[in-house]
Amino acid sequence: MFALSLWFTALSTNLAAAEKITDDTLPDTAPYLGEIRRAPNGALIVVPATPTLQPTPDTSDSSDTSASPAGGKTTGRIISVGPDARIHSIATAAALARNGDTIEIAAGDYPQNVAVWTQDNLTIRGIGEKSGGRVRLLANGAGAEQKAIWVVRGGKILIENIEFSGARVPDKNGAGIRFEEGELTIRHCRFLENENGLISGNNPDAALTIENSEFGHNGAGDGYSHNLYVGAIKKLRVVGSYFHHANAGHLLKSRARENHILYNRLTDETGGHASYELEFPNGGMAYVIGNIIEQSATTENTILISFGAEGYKTPKNALYLINNTLVDHWPGNGTFLVVKPGAINITAYNNLLLGKRPLNTGIDGLFVNNPNVNARSFVLADRHDYRVTRDSGLERTYVPPPVANGITLAPQQEYVHPAATRLLTGTPTLPGARQTMQPDTIR
Structure with missing residues (x-):
């Protein structure tokens, strides 16, 4: 009781003193910086109370399907991230973002900026590349949920103009991006020196689109991790992209339907x-059209393309191999295509084969105009310039492929190195993949 009496006495004294203090003598109120939250890497971060947000400008029209991941006009906010913005951390932006927002990340290096994205109709883009900069996400030992630099399990999400590198996790399956749910579009991105460039789960409703991107030197060296590893999702679409130098794994592996x-x-x-x-x-x-596919002399596996090796899982199984240039540099004469027997449809038209074996070794299917050629048929084959020369004798040997499942199999575009495409004009006249090489990219 005596202690309680002393406490009330002290409280009364302090209240009386407080009544004598005018507002002018009070210190300024400390600014409210925001909420403290825990980032995916375990670090404590401050989510600002009033971040740099502004309405997304409506510059699209009704025919512009790239204005947002949903294919319509954007209606959310722009959240700016960068050294000169109020928000410096990508994890903070991920915590703040709402459906329909756009995250704009200024060019620069972002070490350990791991994040989990769960929103719908979200755009995440790097800005500043026109001035020579690039957004580079450097894992440096960090991993969102011990999986990847970024984990994506949302609705429709677009990621563009960002580089992901160095992802490592304890189970040796670390990825630049771990895609688990939704419809993800990757555009103008790079995935370098991760244990997996990009890996997806097995969500049967998920869809992945990759456009004009680069995947190089990914893989843990165990043969089970790859440049791109797609699980049993609904659909995969890869266009105008550059895959090279996987570390003992595949350049591209897909279980998509x-x-x-x-x-x-x-x-x-x-x-x-x-x-x-x-x-x-x-x-x-599988519709494989207009690709340049090359096996190195130091390959870990002598097969370029494999179909059905682990058993067929879906009611419909078909491979349409149209107007590709397939190159076998393995000195022991590798195999262009291996197909596991089953209820399948194999259709191959107009593929050029630089190598000694035929395309249809031990395979039943429709094989039309798939000639073996030598290096002199190309401009500079030993430096990966596979443009067909004028004196190759291949001009006007193109055979129009059929339409399959309502899809035109004839090539509509050509690959432009590095990591781009452009529309073809006129009617195709040549077999093989069309390509354009920029002068400084011939190597």
């Missing part, structure tokens, strides 16, 4: 140690 691999360069190149260049282990529907 439907695959569109169009106008890419998948080349293991000098010193490369990739396994398969392209694999569909569970079959599915």
Whole structure:
């Protein structure tokens, strides 16, 4: 009781003193900086109370399907991230973002900026590349949920103009991006020196689109991690992208039910140690059109393309291999295509084969105009310039492929190195993949 009496006495004295203090003598109120939250890497971060947010300008029209991941006009806010913005941390932006927002990240290096994205109709883009900069996410030992630099499990999300590198996690399956749910579009991104460039889960409703991006030197060296590893999702579409130098894994591996691999360069190149260049282990529907696919002399596996090796999982399984340039540099004469027997449809038109074996070794299917050629048929084959020369004798040998499942199989574009495409004009006249090489990219 005596202690309680002393406490009330002290409180009364302090209240009386407080009544004598005018407002002018009070210190300024400390600014409210925001809420303290825990980032995916375990660090405590401050989510600002009033971040740099502004309405997204409506510059699209009704025909612009790239204005937002949903294919319509953006209606959310712009959240700016960078050294000169109020928000410096990408994890903070991920915690703040709401459906429909756009995250703009200024060019620069962002070490350990791991994040989890769960929103819908979200755009995340790097800005400043026109001035020579690039947004580079450097894992440096960090991993969101011990999985990846970024984990994506939202609705429709677009990620563009960002580089992901150095992802490592304890189970040796760290990725630049771990895609688990939703519809994800990757555009103008780079994935370098991760244990997996990008890896997806097995969500049967998920869809992944990759456009004009680069995947190089990814893989843990165990043969089970790859440049791109896609699980049993609904659909994969890869266009105008450059895959090279996987570390003992595949350049591209997909278990998706439907695959569109169009106008890419998948080349293991000098010193490369990739396994398969392209694999569909569970079959599915695969449209492989207008690609340059090359096996290096130092390959870890002598097969370029594998279909159904782990058994067919879907009711429909078909491979449409149209107007590709397939190059076998392995000195022991590798195999262009291996297909596991089953209820499948194999259709191959107008593929150029630089190597000694035929395309249809031990395979039943429709094989039309798939000639073996030598290096002199190309401008500079030993430096990966596979443009067909005028004196190759291949001009006007193109055979129009059929339409399959309502899809035109004839090539519509050509690959432009590095990591781009452009529309073809006129009617195709040549077999093989069309490509354009910028002068400083011939190597």
